[in-house]
Amino acid sequence: MGAALRHASYSPIIREMLDYSCAVFDAAGQLVAQGEFIPAQLGAMSLVVQATLRRHGPSIAPGDVFVSNDPYEGGAHTPDVNVIRPVFVARGAPRGGPPALLGWVGTVAHQVDFGGPNPGTEGADNRQVFGEGLILPPVRLATARGPQADLVALIGANVRDPVSTLADLRAQVAACRIGEARLLEIAEHHGPATVRRAFAALLDHAERRTRAALAALPDGEAEAEGFLDDDGAGGPPTRFQARLTKTGDRLTVDLSGSAGQVPGGLNNPWASTRACVAYLVRAVAGSDIPANDGALRPVTIVCPEGSILHPRRPAAVSVRHLTCQRLADTMIRAAARLWPDLPVAGHFVGFFSLMAEGPSPRTGRSVVLQDVVGGGTGAHGPRRLHAQGTAGPGGGPGGMTMPGGDGLDAVDTHMSNVGLLSAEVCELEYPWRLVRSELVPGSAGRGRWSGGLGLRRTYEVLAAAQPVVLYCEQTDQRWRPWGAAGGGDGRPTRLIVRDPAGRRIVVASKATVILEPGSTVTIVTGGGGGYGDPRVAGS
Incomplete structure (x- = not known):
C-alpha cells in the first residue's frame, strides 16, 4: 500500500518526504497492523474508522470509500486526510445474503494544502478549527458506482493546488484498492474465519507482550514537565506534565497537570494524544511488539477534556505536531526517570x-x-x-x-x-x-x-x-x-x-x-x- 501511494502521488511532501501512513483494521475498527511510517498519524487512524462506523453503520457497502480529516472525529489536523475502504467477503455469509464485513484498509496522507487563509493550511495564528481549511467528517468519496463527483468538485474548489490534491487523493484510493486486494487474497486462501481469528490473535498477542514487558519493570511513579515556547498566540510558555505510574502489568499515563486548551493552533486532538501514548508504550515495551490497538489495553490515559491535550471543538489544532513532539519528549523523560x-x-x-x-x-x-x-x-x-x-x-x-x-x-x-x-x-x-x-x-x-x-x-x-x-x-x-x-x-x-x-x-x-x-x-x-x-x- 505504501509503495503504491508513494509512486502514484503528485506532491513532493508525499512522494519525496514520505508524509503518509497505511494500516489494516478489523471489522470493529481496531488497528491490527500498520507500516512503520508516521507515528502521529497511525496511532490515531483507528478512531477515524470507528467514527465512520458510528456515522454510517449498516449503510456501509462493498465499493465504498470514505474520506475524513475532522480533528474532532478521530483526525489529527485538517491537512492529514484519511481515506479508508471497507473490505467485504462473500464467504461466510448466508446463501444469497449480503457480503460480510471482514475489515478495513486505510491510508492517511498529508495534503500540502487543504484550504484556509494560509498556504499549506497550517498556522499557529489560527484561532478556531473553522479557519483551518475544509473539514470533512467521515463521508463517502466513492461508491461501487464510482467517485462522488460533487464531493470531488467541492474539494477541488477549496484548495490552492487542486491538480496535486485530487491526484494525491486518487493515489490514496488506489493504495486502498491494493490493500483490499491483498487482504482478499489472504481470505481466499485461508478463509475469512481464519483471517478474523488472526486479527483477534494479533491484538491479544500485542496485549500479552506489552503486559509481560511492563511486568518485568520495577513498579513506581515518576513525572516530568516540558514547555512550548508560547501558546501559539504570542502568550506565555505552555506547560506539559506527564506522570507515569506502573503497577504490575499496567501503566497509567496521567497528563492532567498539563495546560488548558490554548488560543492558537497548538491544541492536540485526543486522537493525536492517544497516538503519543502508543509511541511511549512502544518505546518502553519493545519495538518487536506488534504496533496495534492491543498494545494499549494495559494502559490507562488520564487527560481531562478542555486541556491542550484533549481540546473541545472549535479549538484550533493545525500545528498540533509541535505539541505532539513536546509531549512525546516529556513522557520519554518521565520514563527515563522511572526506569x-x-x-x-x-x-x-x-x-x-x-x-x-x-x-x-x-x-x-x-x-x-x-x-x-x-x-x-x-x-x-x-x-x-x-x-x-x-x-x-x-x-x-x-x-x-x-x-x-x-x-x-x-x-x-x-x-x-x-x-x-x-x-x-x-x-x-x-x-x-x-x-x-x-x-x-x-x-x-x-x-x-x-x-x-x-x-x-x-x-x-x-x-x-x-x-x-x-x-x-x-x-x-x-x-x-x-x-x-x-x-x-x-x-x-x-x-x-x-x-x-x-x-x-x-x-x-x-x-x-x-x-x-x-x-x-x-x-x-x-x-x-x-x-x-x-x-x-x-x-
Whole structure:
C-alpha cells in the first residue's frame, strides 16, 4: 500500500518526504497492523474508522470509500486526510445474503494544502478549527458506482493546488484498492474465519507482550514537565506534565497537570494524544511488539477534556505536531526517570516548517511548498536488551547489553518521520532556491556519548512577493534538548529572516510574513542532548 501511494502521488511532501501512513483494521475498527511510517498519524487512524462506523453503520457497502480529516472525529489536523475502504467477503455469509464485513484498509496522507487563509493550511495564528481549511467528517468519496463527483468538485474548489490534491487523493484510493486486494487474497486462501481469528490473535498477542514487558519493570511513579515556547498566540510558555505510574502489568499515563486548551493552533486532538501514548508504550515495551490497538489495553490515559491535550471543538489544532513532539519528549523523560534502564537524552523537538505559494518553474501553475527540518537526536547510554533481542528497559534472563552511542544528525524524531525536501526537487518544483543545507558543528550536547547535530538550511525567494508561513519550537534557551547523566544540553533553534538587502527582519518563532524576491529564510535547528560525563574517554 505504501509503495503504491508513494509512486502514484503528485506532491513532493508525499512522494519525496514520505508524509503518509497505511494500516489494516478489523471489522470493529481496531488497528491490527500498520507500516512503520508516521507515528502521529497511525496511532490515531483507528478512531477515524470507528467514527465512520458510528456515522454510517449498516449503510456501509462493498465499493465504498470514505474520506475524513475532522480533528474532532478521530483526525489529527485538517491537512492529514484519511481515506479508508471497507473490505467485504462473500464467504461466510448466508446463501444469497449480503457480503460480510471482514475489515478495513486505510491510508492517511498529508495534503500540502487543504484550504484556509494560509498556504499549506497550517498556522499557529489560527484561532478556531473553522479557519483551518475544509473539514470533512467521515463521508463517502466513492461508491461501487464510482467517485462522488460533487464531493470531488467541492474539494477541488477549496484548495490552492487542486491538480496535486485530487491526484494525491486518487493515489490514496488506489493504495486502498491494493490493500483490499491483498487482504482478499489472504481470505481466499485461508478463509475469512481464519483471517478474523488472526486479527483477534494479533491484538491479544500485542496485549500479552506489552503486559509481560511492563511486568518485568520495577513498579513506581515518576513525572516530568516540558514547555512550548508560547501558546501559539504570542502568550506565555505552555506547560506539559506527564506522570507515569506502573503497577504490575499496567501503566497509567496521567497528563492532567498539563495546560488548558490554548488560543492558537497548538491544541492536540485526543486522537493525536492517544497516538503519543502508543509511541511511549512502544518505546518502553519493545519495538518487536506488534504496533496495534492491543498494545494499549494495559494502559490507562488520564487527560481531562478542555486541556491542550484533549481540546473541545472549535479549538484550533493545525500545528498540533509541535505539541505532539513536546509531549512525546516529556513522557520519554518521565520514563527515563522511572526506569534507569532507559538511558536516553532529549531529542530536538523544534520541528521547523516553511510553507509558501507560488508559480511552479516546471509547470507554471500555482503550487504550495512545504519543507520540514529536523535536528539531532539525543545520545543514549548502555541499554539492557530483552531476551528476544529488542531494546527496552525490561531486560530479563538471556538478555544482553547494547553499548551507548551518539545521537543521529539532522533527522525528524519522535512522532514524526518525515524526510527533507531535496535541493533538486525544491528548485524544480517551486520558485525557491535552497542556498545552503549543512550540519551545524557544536550544536549538540557533549557527553561520554554526544547528541546528534542540528541542521542549517537557507532558502531564497525567487518569485514575486508572497506570504510565507513559518513556525518552529525550542527557540527558548530554557527548553533546549536536555542532557542526561552528566551530559550537556543541545542548542536551541534559531530562525533568521533577511530582506533582499540582507537586513534582518525580526519575526517570532511562529509567524506569517510577506517576503520579496531575494529575501532569505535560515533555520538553524538544535542538536540532541549528550549522555554521560564528557570527560570520560569515548566522548
